[in-house]
């Protein structure tokens with residue numbers, strides 16, 4: 516083994532150690548609508564789940580008063596830790612911060628005895644885009660906490676504002692907050708699906724957040740590995756600058772199967788970290804697909820009814836009929852169904868009564884003519900599906916026959932029913948006889 520090979524192996528093993536630096540912050544990207552992991556301070560001038568004004572599908576925390584904020588306490592052991600995150604001040608039409616700065620503060624110690632604190636700051640230099648909080652002691656985008664010998668058992672991350680002058684104003688948003696063992700700032704973070712999540716087999720996009728490059732002008736590139744091995748062995752992306760992959764768009768495409776645990780890892784390369792490209796292995800992330808297939812519902816064929824039809828209810832002023840649904844499901848989780856009237860055109864006084872709306876088949880009564888669209892919805896633990904059916908209640912059987920495109924009326928009876936009354940009888944014959952041999956058009960050389 517050459518010295519060079521030995522060196523590379525040592526380097527690789529060093530990188531492997533770095534790969535153990537999981538993000539210890541719960542919901543650091545604020546994508547959990549409950550705000551899980553974070554606690555608001557007392558004032559009500561902060562929020563743990565607000566839309567990102569630059570990208571509404573992204574969520575973040577927001578703070579808009581200097582005596583307020585959100586925090587999270589994290590249990591730690593001995594070691595060298597690193598924390599960081601992103602801040603946004605002033606977005607789109609918002610005024611930028613005025614006499615204010617945003618802060619990510621780490622309190623090292625415990626609730627009653629804070630041993631020391633460290634702050635990452637952002638000041639309003641270039642508003643209207645997300646920026647990494649900046650260290651004041653030499654680390655470009657993160658800050659080091661050396662707890663090797665200090666013995667702190669807890670680090671609390673506080674996200675808040677500091678006023679720096681008179682008439683302070685402006686909102687700060689926080690996102691992608693992390694704390695982990697040293698090296699985490701160089702790793703891919705914030706996986707979706709989240710680590711350990713149970714997702715639908717139809718899931719087609721995996722995404723993450725790339726680390727900041729050492730030199731802000733550089734671009735991080737990533738290799739992505741994905742399969743059912745732990746750790747994953749199959750490389751599905753090589754040197755990409757994107758931070759998401761659509762599995763079905765790969766060559767060959769990947770289609771997730773139900774009831775399978777998948778593993779993936781994103782290794783990121785910074786082209787200029789201390790003068791050389793450095794690849795930092797990512798954590799192995801995992802998620803599983805459930806094997807609960809969505810229900811399949813069919814609301815039945817459209818119905819063409821008439822108000823006084825012989826429906827067995829002995830009431831010619833209302834029509835009684837059955838909504839005849841069909842439900843197919845694999846039974847992996849309980850299924851509920853619900854019939855609702857979702858659209859209608861009728862006399863507003865008309866009463867539509869769905870007798871058993873939670874049943875797949877239900878009797879319905881309607882006491883007036885009109886057009887009615889019913890929906891059958893089915894929901895299991897993971898999916899909600901629906902189908903619709905149209906019911907038209909006519910004033911007479913003849914109108915119903917004409918309205919039903921599949922009715923026999925359209926294939927046969929219509930030919931002889933000259934006066935359109937659904938009877939082929941002497942009245943039709945009389946009309947034909949009365950016009951027998953009449954001239955239809957002067958184009959035929961006769962006189963109408």
Ligand SMILES: [Ca+2]
Pocket residue numbers: 544545546573574575690691
């Ligand atoms: Ca986010």
Ligand SMILES: [Ca+2]
Pocket residue numbers: 807808809810844845846847848895896
């Ligand atoms: Ca199911």
Ligand SMILES: [Ca+2]
Pocket residue numbers: 822823824826827828829830831832833834835
């Ligand atoms: Ca009736």
Ligand SMILES: [Ca+2]
Pocket residue numbers: 931932933934935936937938939940942943
């Ligand atoms: Ca007729």
